[in-house]
Amino acid sequence: MRAHARAACWTICGWTVFTTAFVAGLGLMAYQALHGNGTSGDVVLTIVVATSLHQTVQNTANYTAETANSGTYIEPYLWLRKYIGNLSTGSGTVQPSQSLTTGIVFEDVSFRYHGTEGKALDGVSAALDAGSVVAIVGEYGSGKTTMAKLLNKFYTPDTGRILVDGVDMQMLVTASWRERISATFQDFGRFRTKMSEGIGLGDLAHIDDAARIQSAAEFACVDELIERLPDGLSSQLGRALGGVELSEGQWQRVALARGAMRERPLLFMLDEPTASLDAAAERAVYERYMERARRIGRDYGAVTVIVSHRFSTVRSADKILVMQGGRLVEMGTHVELLALNGLYAELYSIHESAYQT
Ligand SMILES: Nc1ncnc2c1ncn2[C@@H]1O[C@H](COP(=O)(O)OP(=O)(O)O)[C@@H](O)[C@H]1O
Numbered sequence: 442m443r444a445h446a447r448a449a450c451w452t453i454c455g456w457t458v459f460t461t462a463f464v465a466g467l468g469l470m471a472y473q474a475l476h477g478n479g480t481s482g483d484v485v486l487t488i489v490v491a492t493s494l495h496q497t498v499q500n501t502a503n504y505t506a507e508t509a510n511s512g513t514y515i516e517p518y519l520w521l522r523k524y525i526g527n528l529s530t531g532s533g534t535v536q537p538s539q540s541l542t543t544g545i546v547f548e549d550v551s552f553r554y555h556g557t558e559g560k561a562l563d564g565v566s567a568a569l570d571a572g573s574v575v576a577i578v579g580e581y582g583s584g585k586t587t588m589a590k591l592l593n594k595f596y597t598p599d600t601g602r603i604l605v606d607g608v609d610m611q612m613l614v615t616a617s618w619r620e621r622i623s624a625t626f627q628d629f630g631r632f633r634t635k636m637s638e639g640i641g642l643g644d645l646a647h648i649d650d651a652a653r654i655q656s657a658a659e660f661a662c663v664d665e666l667i668e669r670l671p672d673g674l675s676s677q678l679g680r681a682l683g684g685v686e687l688s689e690g691q692w693q694r695v696a697l698a699r700g701a702m703r704e705r706p707l708l709f710m711l712d713e714p715t716a717s718l719d720a721a722a723e724r725a726v727y728e729r730y731m732e733r734a735r736r737i738g739r740d741y742g743a744v745t746v747i748v749s750h751r752f753s754t755v756r757s758a759d760k761i762l763v764m765q766g767g768r769l770v771e772m773g774t775h776v777e778l779l780a781l782n783g784l785y786a787e788l789y790s791i792h793e794s795a796y797q798t
């Protein structure tokens with residue numbers, strides 16, 4: 442408001458100066474015309490010149506203001522570029538290997554989000570063995586997504602380490618590590634691109650690889666949707682850009698396909714990626730994912746991490762981590778955890794009874 446008030450003052454000053462000068466100029470010309478030093482044409486000319494001068498000055502002022510305003514958008518963009526630049530230069534120098542032999546280990550990892558009080562993760566230690574499928578369960582806000590983000594090296598643990606085949610993740614080249622991850626997040630992106638790009642973005646090097654995109658689409662059961670689109674894979678997404686608008690479940694499928702673009706991920710990760718799918722579609726997606734998880738686990742030791750509320754998926758995992766308030770409270774197989782009769786057993790019985798009713 443202060444800026445607006447200041448701008449209004451300047452505008453009034455400007456108008457006052459202009460009006461005064463205009464009236465004075467006009468008066469002068471009229472005076473001269475009346476005394477035979479000019480013609481009525483001169484008076485008209487004065488009006489025309491003054492008007493066009495006013496227009497020019499106003500346009501210049503407007504354009505200057507607009508240019509200054511665009512700084513508002515450029516500044517955060519430049520900040521972001523610098524931030525990302527620092528991230529990659531701040532990354533390690535070790536290249537991740539082609540396969541995993543021991544796996545990924547959380548070693549007493551704690552993490553607190555900037556500007557918050559409580560720890561999102563508190564002293565988590567767990568081994569995600571090479572070639573295994575690990576499920577993470579727990580109530581909302583228990584730290585499941587935070588673990589997923591740390592695995593992707595989006596943040597650095599405050600204390601403790603995450604080891605990838607014995608190498609501290611901080612020592613890994615960040616970009617290279619991410620290139621070895623195939624992930625679909627809970628808060629997936631809804632990119633207003635062409636359909637092919639929306640999927641291809643999952644592996645930038647192959648964004649034009651039609652065959653790869655097609656198989657990723659089939660894998661995530663998004664191929665039927667593509668067939669129904671006006672231009673197939675070339676269809677523009679997002680009404681804002683004149684394209685088709687997708688439903689929440691359809692955006693989710695695109696995100697799943699994007700997460701299936703990489704062929705040899707060391708870490709295969711799903712963070713509750715099926716919330717908007719119906720039960721049948723969800724089962725189909727999970728079946729494919731488990732099959733892929735088993736295959737890449739067997740072939741070269743890839744680790745699969747699945748965050749899910751669906752116990753039919755969770756129970757087939759090799760290891761289940763049960764989170765509560767940022768702490769890892771239970772860990773084991775479905776059978777072991779049921780026998781423990783703790784939090785997992787409680788969550789499971791709630792789920793079972795809800796399912797039966
Ligand atoms: N970006 C963030 N900034 C601040 N706090 C966050 C952020 N993301 C998550 N949290 C907090 O961290 C805790 C764990 O969240 P999260 O890992 O997303 O839980 P879950 O995935 O199990 O639901 C919660 O208390 C949540 O409020």
Ligand SMILES: [Mg+2]
Binds near residue numbers: 585586587627712
């Ligand atoms: Mg979450």
